[in-house]
Amino acid sequence: MPTAAAAGLRCYELWDPMPDEVREGARRFATVQALNELVGVLPFAEWLDRAPSYTRRQMLMAKVQDEVGHGHVAARVAEDLGMPRERILLDYLEGRSKVHNIFHYSFASWEEFGPGLLLMNSAAILQFRSLTKGVYLPYARALRKIEREESFHYQHALDLTHEVLTHGDADQRRRVQEGFEMWLPRVLAYLGPPDTETLHANRMYQIGLKPDGNDELRQAWLSKIIPVFRKLGVHVDPAMVRQMPSGEWEFAMPDWAEVKKVVAGGGPASQRRLDWVRGALDRNARYRRALRGVA
Amino acid sequence: MPHVPTDDDVYEVFAQTGTGSALSHVGSLVAPRRDAAWHLAKETYGRRDDLFRLWVVRRGDLIVSSAGDRGLLAAKTRMPHRQPGFPTTRRRDRSAAPDATIAAPAATVATQAAAARERPGGSVSECGDAHGVAGRALDGLWLALADDLFVLGNRLGERIVDYIDLEESLAVGSIGQEALAHAETVLALHGFDGPAADAHFFERPREQWQVSRVIGRLGDWPSTVACGLVIAAAVTVLAEEPAAHEPAIAAVRDEQLVHLDHWRRWARALAAWPETSEEFAQAYAEVTRSAGDLFGAGPRDVPADAPPGPSAAAAELHGRLAALIRDSGGPGSLLPDLPVARAAGNGGSVLADCLAHGRVVREHYAPEVFR
Ligand SMILES: [Fe+2]
Numbered sequence: 001m002p003t004a005a006a007a008g009l010r011c012y013e014l015w016d017p018m019p020d021e022v023r024e025g026a027r028r029f030a031t032v033q034a035l036n037e038l039v040g041v042l043p044f045a046e047w048l049d050r051a052p053s054y055t056r057r058q059m060l061m062a063k064v065q066d067e068v069g070h071g072h073v074a075a076r077v078a079e080d081l082g083m084p085r086e087r088i089l090l091d092y093l094e095g096r097s098k099v100h101n102i103f104h105y106s107f108a109s110w111e112e113f114g115p116g117l118l119l120m121n122s123a124a125i126l127q128f129r130s131l132t133k134g135v136y137l138p139y140a141r142a143l144r145k146i147e148r149e150e151s152f153h154y155q156h157a158l159d160l161t162h163e164v165l166t167h168g169d170a171d172q173r174r175r176v177q178e179g180f181e182m183w184l185p186r187v188l189a190y191l192g193p194p195d196t197e198t199l200h201a202n203r204m205y206q207i208g209l210k211p212d213g214n215d216e217l218r219q220a221w222l223s224k225i226i227p228v229f230r231k232l233g234v235h236v237d238p239a240m241v242r243q244m245p246s247g248e249w250e251f252a253m254p255d256w257a258e259v260k261k262v263v264a265g266g267g268p269a270s271q272r273r274l275d276w277v278r279g280a281l282d283r284n285a286r287y288r289r290a291l292r293g294v295a
Numbered sequence: 296m297p298h299v300p301t302d303d304d305v306y307e308v309f310a311q312t313g314t315g316s317a318l319s320h321v322g323s324l325v326a327p328r329r330d331a332a333w334h335l336a337k338e339t340y341g342r343r344d345d346l347f348r349l350w351v352v353r354r355g356d357l358i359v360s361s362a363g364d365r366g367l368l369a370a371k372t373r374m375p376h377r378q379p380g381f382p383t384t385r386r387r388d389r390s391a392a393p394d395a396t397i398a399a400p401a402a403t404v405a406t407q408a409a410a411a412r413e414r415p416g417g418s419v420s421e422c423g424d425a426h427g428v429a430g431r432a433l434d435g436l437w438l439a440l441a442d443d444l445f446v447l448g449n450r451l452g453e454r455i456v457d458y459i460d461l462e463e464s465l466a467v468g469s470i471g472q473e474a475l476a477h478a479e480t481v482l483a484l485h486g487f488d489g490p491a492a493d494a495h496f497f498e499r500p501r502e503q504w505q506v507s508r509v510i511g512r513l514g515d516w517p518s519t520v521a522c523g524l525v526i527a528a529a530v531t532v533l534a535e536e537p538a539a540h541e542p543a544i545a546a547v548r549d550e551q552l553v554h555l556d557h558w559r560r561w562a563r564a565l566a567a568w569p570e571t572s573e574e575f576a577q578a579y580a581e582v583t584r585s586a587g588d589l590f591g592a593g594p595r596d597v598p599a600d601a602p603p604g605p606s607a608a609a610a611e612l613h614g615r616l617a618a619l620i621r622d623s624g625g626p627g628s629l630l631p632d633l634p635v636a637r638a639a640g641n642g643g644s645v646l647a648d649c650l651a652h653g654r655v656v657r658e659h660y661a662p663e664v665f666r
Pocket of ligand 1: 037066146150
């Protein structure tokens with residue numbers, strides 16, 4: 001994929017003079033990502049103690065650790081640009097920032113876990129790969145590390161889904177199918193509202209921090225992931241998504257009003273996520289001070 | 296152990312040729328003064344290339360790995376689940392395996408566990424001078440510690456999202472995965488293959504677990520630090536037994552020494568910080584008071600004809616544990632003078648939850664599916 005430099009855009013390192021909107025835009029992107037990694041890992045972490053075998057547990061623990069690691073490298077990029085890491089979670093608790101729609105849900109079953117994970121991971125990979133073409137180089141580097149680990153998670157999700165589909169009974173396989181159908185519209189929405197008409201007027205596109213449009217990414221994602229599910233034996237209902245003879249994908253448009261409501265805190269697990277983060281900060285703040293104060 | 300190299304006038308040079316490539320180490324130079332180093336580096340390493348970035352670091356400011364750290368740095372080879380290709384290989388291997396080898400009938404599992412117990416000294420103690428009884432006692436201690444490591448590893452995994460600090464989340468995630476890996480190594484050395492180890496951890500009834508009383512104390516962060524410290528200390532002590540000379544155990548010991556250091560740093564920080572010192576002293580007292588059974592025989596390992604009280608070997612291990620805990624930077628330790636036996640039913644709700652949650656998914660599938 002061409003880098004920003006190859007596209008003729010000027011690139012920036014941390015200590016380079018740069019336009020304020022690039023600095024602020026990069027800080028915002030990195031902050032949003034850090035928050036979404038740190039909160040977005042919680043639905044997976046909730047399943048750690050239910051992972052059904054030694055190896056599954058190790059694999060899931062490694063994934064959860066990686067996700068927090070992504071939060072960490074993104075937070076480091078944001079911190080260097082003037083956003084203290086404490087504020088990333090505090091802004092979320094105090095309602096100044098929000099997490100993506102997909103992180104306002106929990107998994108109801110192990111069978112739903114695999115397809116949900118696979119859909120989310122594959123969408124995140126395309127999105128991060130796109131953002132690595134951005135003009136702020138420390139963030140682009142962080143994303144390259146993140147994207148590599150996301151591809152391990154993708155393989156992990158594939159293995160997990162395959163295991164349930166191969167060894168599960170009819171009910172368990174049906175729950176995989178339902179999980180796919182439940183998560184597909186959520187992840188379609190996660191990739192953002194349609195923007196083919198408006199992308200070129202988007203300031204973040206113009207300054208080189210958002211290299212690709214939402215619609216473009218959504219199409220690329222469907223081309224990649226739908227065949228994977230078909231190969232796994234999951235039925236893809238043409239009423240939900242189908243490919244036109246032109247190669248382009250048509251899909252049932254997500255209910256954007258519902259998405260907005262979920263993101264604003266009206267999702268089934270919205271409160272649960274906030275409570276977890278608040279609890280963790282409350283019970284551990286003094287230990288962090290001890291570590292910093294004496295170290 | 297990593298060290299700080301100390302040539303004060305030597306500078307290490309890092310250069311990057313384009314925006315897409317990485318900054319890499321290209322060499323070093325000698326500079327009489329700090330402010331000359333960068334210009335000298337440009338003349339030394341940047342003559343023939345258009346450089347995008349050039350960084351120079353004084354050697355004495357680096358913390359570098361040494362040859363002895365290679366084992367620790369290669370940690371993923373002992374934790375295959377971390378290797379990128381692991382899920383794919385696993386899936387392929389399992390699809391290729393005929394059904395007969397996937398299925399591990401419950402009877403085999405039970406027999407394997409029993410065989411490990413009956414054998415006069417498992418493979419761990421084979422190369423030592425251990426006669427039957429001492430060897431079996433040592434095996435019992437290892438298997439009991441594997442129980443502790445398994446539960447501790449799980450609890451530490453949950454701490455990854457406790458956000459004490461982001462770097463701590465990552466550290467605790469690795470300590471947790473290593474604790475689980477060490478528990479599995481111990482089982483493997485005692486004759487448990489993958490399915491048998493899974494059955495041992497996921498299907499064994501609670502009465503057959505033999506965790507230490509410290510497991511029941513695993514709660515808030517101070518008690519987690521104290522439990523992590525005493526368990527790492529115990530594993531380290533046992534791994535130094537001559538009878539345990541086994542490359543896999545040496546690797547376990549090296550990693551547990553790193554864990555021990557980690558928990559010691561926390562113990563010192565929590566003990567010294569006014570806001571946490573009292574709370575930590577209390578947690579440490581409770582955990583060390585409960586830690587007397589780390590080298591106590593498990594409920595199933597005491598021969599009927601054994602004299603009452605701890606064996607001489609256990610008392611000796613316990614003495615070394617006490618010395619290690621004493622210099623661990625914690626506040627006063629209340630470790631008893633002599634080891635006390637592990638009792639069935641230790642671990643309280645910590646163990647009960649760990650086992651119950653572990654069965655939630657597993658019980659709905661045939662026994663051979665997950666392994
Ligand atoms: Fe991530």
